[in-house]
Amino acid sequence: MPDLQRLSDAAVTQLLTEHALLHDLLEEADRITAEADSADTLVQGLLELRDMMYQQFAREENGGYLRDTINIAPRYASECEQLRLQHRLLLSDVDAMLDDMHHSPEETLATFHVRFRDFATRFLSHEHQENAIVQKALEDDIGVGD
Ligand SMILES: [Fe+2]
Secondary structure, three states: HHHHHHHHHHHHHHHHHHHHHHHHHHHHHHHHHOOOOOOOHHHHHHHHHHHHHHHHHHHHOOOOOHHHHHHHHHHHHHHHHHHHHHHHHHHHHHHHHHHHHHHHHHHHHHHHHHHHHHHHHHHHHHHHHHHHHHHHHHHHHOOOOO
């Protein structure tokens, strides 16, 4: 299925871009903490991440892999629904970090590394699950192993 194959390739590229951004944000948080610098750049970075996630999730939900996978392989519908719900949770995690950064920047910075790492792990795990579902649907569809 060429469309699904293209989605799979796009997902890998997206994943690498996110890895870089997530990594940069962690380094920036550490630098700010070490140098007791203003958290403005970190807030900007989180806003950028949130914007990117929001657009990406909207694409996935409105005509991206979620719909295509369910159309091609309806047996993955409940797994796709779980992934869709994870989008809401991941966005609310970033919102909570931004909110806390705004209201109590020092306390938030002090625990930011651990908290952001936890978030990044869940986010990347979500991405891996998505890629795995697309891959399974793709293999089922083209009958790999035949
Ligand atoms: Fe997703």
